[in-house]
Amino acid sequence: MKKKLVSGLLVAAMSLSMLAGSIVSLADEATDAVLKDGDTTEILMVWPGSNASPASMQEVEDAMNELIAPVADAKIKLQIIEWGAYDDQINLMLSSGEKLDIFLGTSNIRERGQRGQLYDIAEDVQTYAPDAYAAMERYINACYFDGALYGLPIYRDMAAQAGLICRKDILDETGFTVDDVKTMDDVEKVIEKVHELHPEMYALIPSDLKSGCLLNYIKGQFDDISSGVGVAMDDDTSDGVTVVNIYDTDEYKEMAKVAYDWNQKGYFMPDSTTNTTPRQDILKANNAFGYFGNYHPGIVTQEVMNTGMDIVAMPITEKSLSTQSVNNIEWLVAAQTENPEKTLAVLNLLYSSADFQNLFRYGIEGKDYEVKDAEKGIAGYPEGVTSATVGWGNEMWLSGNASVGYAWETDPEDVFEKYSEFNDTATLSPLYGFIYDTSNVKNEITAISNVKDKYKAIIENGDADPETAVAEFNEELKAAGIDHIIEDVQAQADAWLAENK
Amino acid sequence: MNSKKKKMLKRAIPLYIMVAPGFIYLLINNYIPMLGIVIAFKNLNFSKGILKSDWAGLSNFEYLFKAPDAFLITRNTILYNVAFIVVNTVVAIVIAIILSEIRSKMKVKIFQSCVLIPSLISIIIVSYLAYAFLSGRTGFINGSLAAAGKDTISFYTEPKYWPAILIFINCWKGAGYSSIIYLAAILGIDQEMYEAAEIDGATRWNKIRFITLPMLKSTVITLTLMNVGRIFYSDFGLFYQVPMNSGALINATNTIDTYVYRGLIELGDISMSSAACVYQSLVGFVLVLTANWVTKKLSSENALF
Numbered sequence: 069m070k071k072k073l074v075s076g077l078l079v080a081a082m083s084l085s086m087l088a089g090s091i092v093s094l095a096d097e098a099t100d101a102v103l104k105d106g107d108t109t110e111i112l113m114v115w116p117g118s119n120a121s122p123a124s125m126q127e128v129e130d131a132m133n134e135l136i137a138p139v140a141d142a143k144i145k146l147q148i149i150e151w152g153a154y155d156d157q158i159n160l161m162l163s164s165g166e167k168l169d170i171f172l173g174t175s176n177i178r179e180r181g182q183r184g185q186l187y188d189i190a191e192d193v194q195t196y197a198p199d200a201y202a203a204m205e206r207y208i209n210a211c212y213f214d215g216a217l218y219g220l221p222i223y224r225d226m227a228a229q230a231g232l233i234c235r236k237d238i239l240d241e242t243g244f245t246v247d248d249v250k251t252m253d254d255v256e257k258v259i260e261k262v263h264e265l266h267p268e269m270y271a272l273i274p275s276d277l278k279s280g281c282l283l284n285y286i287k288g289q290f291d292d293i294s295s296g297v298g299v300a301m302d303d304d305t306s307d308g309v310t311v312v313n314i315y316d317t318d319e320y321k322e323m324a325k326v327a328y329d330w331n332q333k334g335y336f337m338p339d340s341t342t343n344t345t346p347r348q349d350i351l352k353a354n355n356a357f358g359y360f361g362n363y364h365p366g367i368v369t370q371e372v373m374n375t376g377m378d379i380v381a382m383p384i385t386e387k388s389l390s391t392q393s394v395n396n397i398e399w400l401v402a403a404q405t406e407n408p409e410k411t412l413a414v415l416n417l418l419y420s421s422a423d424f425q426n427l428f429r430y431g432i433e434g435k436d437y438e439v440k441d442a443e444k445g446i447a448g449y450p451e452g453v454t455s456a457t458v459g460w461g462n463e464m465w466l467s468g469n470a471s472v473g474y475a476w477e478t479d480p481e482d483v484f485e486k487y488s489e490f491n492d493t494a495t496l497s498p499l500y501g502f503i504y505d506t507s508n509v510k511n512e513i514t515a516i517s518n519v520k521d522k523y524k525a526i527i528e529n530g531d532a533d534p535e536t537a538v539a540e541f542n543e544e545l546k547a548a549g550i551d552h553i554i555e556d557v558q559a560q561a562d563a564w565l566a567e568n569k
Numbered sequence: 570m571n572s573k574k575k576k577m578l579k580r581a582i583p584l585y586i587m588v589a590p591g592f593i594y595l596l597i598n599n600y601i602p603m604l605g606i607v608i609a610f611k612n613l614n615f616s617k618g619i620l621k622s623d624w625a626g627l628s629n630f631e632y633l634f635k636a637p638d639a640f641l642i643t644r645n646t647i648l649y650n651v652a653f654i655v656v657n658t659v660v661a662i663v664i665a666i667i668l669s670e671i672r673s674k675m676k677v678k679i680f681q682s683c684v685l686i687p688s689l690i691s692i693i694i695v696s697y698l699a700y701a702f703l704s705g706r707t708g709f710i711n712g713s714l715a716a717a718g719k720d721t722i723s724f725y726t727e728p729k730y731w732p733a734i735l736i737f738i739n740c741w742k743g744a745g746y747s748s749i750i751y752l753a754a755i756l757g758i759d760q761e762m763y764e765a766a767e768i769d770g771a772t773r774w775n776k777i778r779f780i781t782l783p784m785l786k787s788t789v790i791t792l793t794l795m796n797v798g799r800i801f802y803s804d805f806g807l808f809y810q811v812p813m814n815s816g817a818l819i820n821a822t823n824t825i826d827t828y829v830y831r832g833l834i835e836l837g838d839i840s841m842s843s844a845a846c847v848y849q850s851l852v853g854f855v856l857v858l859t860a861n862w863v864t865k866k867l868s869s870e871n872a873l874f
Contacts (some may be wrong), residue, residue: 159837163615183839184616280813295835338703342725342813403616479792510841511632514832518638521831522819531726531817548635 089564099195102409103140109407110412114147114161115172115466117152123459124431131432135417135424140350142410165404171412172466173400178213178503180400186218187408193217197410198469200419203469208490209501212392219400220415224465225364225487226394227494229387230284233371234358235351236378240264247316249382252285252326255360259335262357270337273350275361280341280528285323286358290314291497293504296545297553299561301388305498308565311558313550315524316542324527324534331530338550341525348374360384365486366464369478370399373455387494391503399468418468425473431460440477448477454568502564508556519544583697609656609843629844632832638823647771649732649808653739654793660744662785665751666777681752684745692742692806699738699811723815728821735822747792754788755781790864790871798857801849805830825849 103535125146149157155175161168162185173180180186190212194203200220201208207221233256239246249258259271272281292298292314299309300317316319317360330336337343337356350356352375363383371379399418405411417424430437430447436459438450449458464470471484480486506513523541526532600795609629611622633639664684671677680829687695702709703724758781765777803824812822823831829845857873865872 132666165615168799181715182614184614253621266638339725342700342815343812345702506836510836510838511635513836514632514829514841515636515638516825517832517835518636518819518828522816524816526726526816544637549635 072142079391085135095331103196103413105141107141109140109142110145110167111142111169111407111409111411112147112167112187113170113414114149114158114168115241115462116151116174117148117462118151120148120150122148122431122461124436125460127435128427128460131427132424135421135427136414139417140410140413142407142414143475162402164362167404167406168402169405169407169445170415171400171402174217174396175396176217176402177395177398177503178506181213181216181218182507184320186216187403187405188216188218189401189408189412190215190217192412193220193409196409197416197419200412200416200469202214203419203472204359207394210391210503212501213395213503214505218417219398221309221394221398221470222465222467223469223471223487224397225362225366225490227389228287228384228393229363229382229383229490229493230287230360231363231367231381232358233361233363233367233379233381234258236380238262238266238269238357239380246380246382246499250384252384255384256330259330259357262336263333264441266357267334269354270350270356271335271358273337273347273356273357273359274340275344275347277346278326278341278525280530281330281340282323282327282523282526282530285326285383285528286314286319286385288388288495289319290317291388291390291499291501292392292536293499293561294334294506295513295550295553296520297550298555299498301386301495301497303498305565309561311500311554311561313542313554315538315545321538322532324530324538327528327530328532328534330528335468336529343530351375351377351379365483365490366479369476373478387490388497389491389494389500390497391500395503397465406479415468420469420472422472422474425467425469429462429464429467429470429473430476431458436460437474439474444526445474446473446477446481453561455546497565499561501568502561504557504560509549509553512553514547515548516553519548605843605845608840609847611840615841625840629838629840630848632841633825633829633845633848636828638828641820642823642825642828645821646803646826647800648826649735649798649803652732652736653743654796654800656740657744658789658793659748660740660753661747662782662789664744664748665755668748668752669755669781670773677801683747684748686745687742688746690742692804692810693736695742696806696810696813699734700813725815726817728818730822731812731818735807735811738811739804742807744794750792751785751788754785758784767859786868787871790868791873793871794857794860794864798853799861800856801852802826 125148129144129146132146136142136144138386158171160174161171162180173186177186181188189197197220204220204223207226208217211217211219211221232249237256242265243507244254244258246259248254262269262271274281275283288301290298290300290312293311296314297311298314299311303309343567347356347359347361348371349372351358363381367381368379371377371381399415400406401411401415418428419425424436426433426447432441436451436453437447437448440448441448449455455461467473471487475481475483522544523537527534527537527541583857584700605619608619610625610627612625613620614622617623636642649740667675668680671680690698700708705711705721705723705725708724710724714721722730726733762780763776766780770781803826805826808822808824809827809830812818815822825845829842861873
């Protein structure tokens with residue numbers, strides 16, 4: 069009797085699993101029929117780079133096509149556009165409707181979507197790019213614009229945090245260590261000492277061109293939704309959120325005071341707000357100690373490569389994850405795509421196939437890179453190849469899902485765990501997932517952009533008396549209609565919260 | 570049709586053929602794109618196409634007038650352009666007269682090239698040349714001031730110097746080019762007039778005052794009328810790059826073009842930027858008509874049309 073029961077259960081279990089299996093294979097057959105329809109579709113993939121025709125381009129393309137062939141009847145065509153021309157070229161391609169399937173979107177995703185220039189993949193993504201969807205699932209929620217999904221976010225440093233990034237040799241001279249520096253007060257102690265030891269050097273330089281040295285000071289405290297209107301990261305959502313003008317908060321005024329004080333003491337590079345020399349070059353020229361900028365797990369590798377100096381980094385502000393920090397860079401599908409299903413299948417490979425990912429990021433194995441440690445998954449340049457002579461190379465932040473491929477030898481071994489941890493432990497914005505629709509306030513945004521250009525850099529560099537400058541700034545923001553934006557954001561955020569709670 | 574007319578037409582055919590490429594170019598490049606004006610009145614949606622996008626009425630123009638800085642940017646644009654027209658015309662005529670008085674052909678060529686070179690330099694390079702003079706730390710002017718024991722001037726944070734600086738740079742860059750046109754006009758003046766004046770005992774100054782300048786009048790009017798048509802436009806590079814987009818200078822350097830750029834770089838709204846262009850063209854068109862009308866009243870033979 070018992071035996072019978074067991075065998076009965078077994079039969080039931082087996083038939084159940086067969087049933088499940090046949091459902092899966094049915095679905096597979098359906099997608100297969102679409103992807104392998106016998107017609108070879110060309111898929112054009114476009115992204116920005118510093119070299120529009122790297123040596124290994126054709127080889128990479130051919131190797132990618134070999135990987136695509138078993139999955140879909142498609143042929144990929146790669147096109148790199150130089151940085152300076154990228155935005156204009158993409159706008160032109162989107163506006164003219166010429167051939168374009170996948171491209172790296174770095175700005176105006178919502179506006180492009182509203183103008184009908186992007187393809188909504190919301191319905192198809194789970195069918196044709198299931199692995200990519202699974203890999204990015206945690207972040208995809210922040211990418212729905214008005215219910216439409218135009219592309220996939222990228223595995224990179226999505227959380228935002230600011231820190232002190234500086235030269236190790238000089239930090240050692242001051243007697244401080246990396247572990248001593250945890251707050252802004254610590255930073256002040258360090259740069260005070262640096263200024264004393266090296267008066268000929270700029271203690272702090274701006275992280276970005278034509279901006280103030282403390283541009284990143286309030287990073288992590290607010291989620292800037294649009295034009296300086298946002299919410300505090302620690303806003304308690306149980307009674308709704310309070311939308312504020314960030315430039316009119318105590319935190320911003322405090323920053324203005326610190327900036328003025330430090331500038332008066334001579335810690336900043338003079339003329340920061342009109343400076344056009346990139347920070348890496350100033351550091352390289354032995355003219356500066358460090359800067360207060362973006363902190364992420366790969367920052368040290370990146371800055372060592374850029375400056376050739378021994379660099380250390382210390383996180384200072386809170387880590388935060390906002391909608392914008394996730395969705396501001398995405399691989400997007402263009403509206404004119406000929407075959408969205410096959411396009412998605414190619415994206416799926418970029419996000420889930422180790423071989424495809426390595427091809428995209430590092431190029432041809434044995435020529436552009438070689439595996440240094442197969443077990444740990446670490447790659448590096450072959451003998452005699454350098455970053456200047458290599459025939460291919462894309463940075464991690466645009467490579468889709470770099471975590472399925474090799475890590476680079478200069479990164480820490482566990483770099484991908486570090487990135488995951490960095491993103492996963494960040495404080496979520498109270499409005500994480502909320503995407504603001506700017507269409508009601510376009511006039512205000514244009515006026516405010518002008519006001520910001522006038523005051524922001526000066527205040528964040530302490531070039532003006534903080535009391536009067538911040539007050540004037542806010543007066544002009546009000547005249548430009550910032551209150552209207554606050555009301556509009558508040559209304560949309562309330563509606564969003566009511567729907568998503 | 571009589572045979573005479575037929576003959577005329579036959580003779581004109583080669584001329585029409587010669588005109589054709591230029592005419593076709595004008596049609597394709599200058600007339601067909603005018604249809605794009607509709608973009609300024611629509612909410613452009615690429616999936617619907619330009620013609621089928623929804624009409625937006627005048628809402629795309631709103632931001633140009635609602636802005637608190639609307640008066641400031643309009644005033645800046647117009648005043649700078651008026652100053653540019655006056656200063657450039659005077660300087661260009663002076664250069665042209667000086668060049669025309671030089672007898673050595675070799676020297677004329679050298680001077681001509683010298684005054685022409687600035688107009689060939691990219692505005693980005695001009696901005697760095699200016700920076701080399703004006704920068705607070707390494708600039709030539711502040712270096713000299715410091716060496717002489719005087720206080721240095723922070724040019725990039727002091728708006729009061731900028732009207733003069735921008736007018737100077739624009740003149741340095743543009744006057745040479747227009748001086749060539751004036752020089753051509755001067756060389757076209759009948760030499761007999763000068764000879765006759767000389768016999769009457771005219772000095773060099775008298776000849777300039779009573780022959781050259783009056784003869785240049787129509788060229789001046791033509792060039793000025795053409796410049797008036799662009800009075801509502803501003804040289805973006807000059808007003809954005811040369812002041813290094815310094816926030817402290819915005820009140821002195823913000824013009825319609827820089828305002829639109831600063832505002833729309835965030836939104837990337839094509840309809841709104843088209844609206845700005847339509848507005849500029851419209852005002853330019855009206856101004857040209859008005860200026861021409863005034864010219865016609867004052868001296869009808871010099872009007873453009």
